[in-house]
Amino acid sequence: MTETVTNTPAVKLSDAAIRRRMLADFWFHFKQNKGAVAGMIVFVLLVLAAVLAAVIAPHDPTQQYRDALLVPPVWQEGGRADFLLGTDAVGRDMLSRLIYGAQYSLFIGIVVVSIALVGGIVIGMVAGFYGGWVDTVIMRVMDVILAFPSLLLALVLVAILGPGLLNAMIAIAIVYQPHFARLTRAAVMGEKEREYVTAARVAGAGNMRLMFKTILPNCLAPLIVQATLSFSSAVLDAAALGFLGMGAQPPASEWGTMLAEAREFILRAWWVVTFPGLAILISVLAINLMGDGLRDALDPKLKKS
Numbered sequence: 001m002t003e004t005v006t007n008t009p010a011v012k013l014s015d016a017a018i019r020r021r022m023l024a025d026f027w028f029h030f031k032q033n034k035g036a037v038a039g040m041i042v043f044v045l046l047v048l049a050a051v052l053a054a055v056i057a058p059h060d061p062t063q064q065y066r067d068a069l070l071v072p073p074v075w076q077e078g079g080r081a082d083f084l085l086g087t088d089a090v091g092r093d094m095l096s097r098l099i100y101g102a103q104y105s106l107f108i109g110i111v112v113v114s115i116a117l118v119g120g121i122v123i124g125m126v127a128g129f130y131g132g133w134v135d136t137v138i139m140r141v142m143d144v145i146l147a148f149p150s151l152l153l154a155l156v157l158v159a160i161l162g163p164g165l166l167n168a169m170i171a172i173a174i175v176y177q178p179h180f181a182r183l184t185r186a187a188v189m190g191e192k193e194r195e196y197v198t199a200a201r202v203a204g205a206g207n208m209r210l211m212f213k214t215i216l217p218n219c220l221a222p223l224i225v226q227a228t229l230s231f232s233s234a235v236l237d238a239a240a241l242g243f244l245g246m247g248a249q250p251p252a253s254e255w256g257t258m259l260a261e262a263r264e265f266i267l268r269a270w271w272v273v274t275f276p277g278l279a280i281l282i283s284v285l286a287i288n289l290m291g292d293g294l295r296d297a298l299d300p301k302l303k304k305s
């Protein structure tokens with residue numbers, strides 16, 4: 001008597017299906033954090049304001065209206081309908097300058113995080129993978145940088161390089177680089193002894209392939225969270241340097257520079273100080289909330305059931 005054996009083929013998901021499932025799982029856990037969702041909405045609005053600034057801004061941000069100096073917001077006595085949030089001391093529209101200021105904030109965050117992330121990953125990968133004296137030397141240099149208050153060190157570097165937005169971004173990126181380097185090093189040290197790395201090494205993979213093709217993709221989750229949080233810190237530090245006169249220079253509509261220009265009018269015209277300050281507060285808070293949500297969604301230990 002002959003038995004018929006039926007083999008049921010195992011269902012194998014395609015790479016696209018796996019990515020869709022991972023994205024759906026990420027969004028499911030991310031949306032559990034209502035603050036993170038609210039922060040993401042505000043951040044998206046910030047991006048749209050920056051991208052569409054030329055379309056939605058009612059005036060040129062550098063245009064001076066000599067007949068409209070320190071005009072209050074439209075809802076206050078003396079306000080004008082063509083200047084919804086009022087004007088500054090030289091007659092420039094506050095709303096237009098705030099909208100264009102979003103471009104500076106996004107530009108600063110992207111450049112600073114990109115430089116710090118790439119440099120920190122390379123340094124951290126080398127230190128964590130090779131260990132020994134290489135790790136010791138690199139980490140001691142990182143410790144020296146971390147020993148200084150971040151804003152003070154950035155201020156010193158800008159003073160050496162010269163005032164300006166580009167130099168301010170370079171200085172802030174150098175200050176943030178050790179955070180990415182230490183995080184990458186810790187992740188690499190936890191991954192490099194795992195079986196999949198050993199298997200890749202036995203298969204003939206070189207050190208560069210092991211570091212950047214095999215190990216790095218498994219270390220990205222904490223780096224993404226750190227990059228998000230560093231984005232908001234970069235916006236805040238750039239605004240602080242602008243306020244001190246070491247960042248973006250007038251007539252740039254960067255929010256910190258706007259605050260610096262408005263200091264002497266704080267008692268006479270509250271709006272020239274309040275609105276740039278609120279823009280910094282809301283954008284930094286939104287990005288931090290979004291970063292918390294990313295951390296909860298990407299870290300399996302923090303995922304809510």
